Amino acid sequence: DAGVIQSPRHEVTEMGQEVTLRCKPISGHDYLFWYRQTMMRGLELLIYFNNNVPIDDSGMPEDRFSAKMPNASFSTLKIQPSEPRDSAVYFCASSLGRVGNQPQHFGDGTRLSIL
């Protein structure tokens, strides 16, 4: 079974550039989550979707961050313009139903470095 697939695995770019992170959830999963992991704040939820609809984006740090899910098999997280403090590992996760009976499955993450 294919798990959650994220691309790219690594991204290095200069401050001010637009960054787009991509995620393909597990087929059939109806929830998709974007997380960010940093040394200071650990793993924090940025936004999540249910059936392609954004449900809660309260974790998105600033308006520079946006996320979309145009269909059930694809989501993007965009940062425009990027800043050095955005450097982190970004994880995408998906689940079938809420965590009450179905845990989230994570991708291997995108390590983002903003110079």
Place this chain on the structure above:
Amino acid sequence: DQQVKQNSPSLSVQEGRISILNCDYTNSMFDYFLWYKKYPAEGPTFLISISSIKDKNEDGRFTVFLNKSAKHLSLHIVPSQPGDSAVYFCAAAARVNDYKLSFGAGTTVTVRA
């Protein structure tokens, strides 16, 4: 504010012995708890979970204990194996908050041969 706390950043244990990882939480609305395991350069992998109606859940070598009155849970790994060397994250969720996960900072476990 950190609602889920793993106060031990690291743990070293000898192969074959028991590993005990601890986790404390502050939000009394949490009613579902999970442990994830993470290897370097990989995403977290679900390990075991427990709902607040139980105080123990077991899956092979892994057992999670929940003490609601103390707002404390622990993960026991018996016996510990070299492949268990990883970072372990405790996570909690509340039905009233749509089961959004709050993660602890993680505990790095090293199993010595």
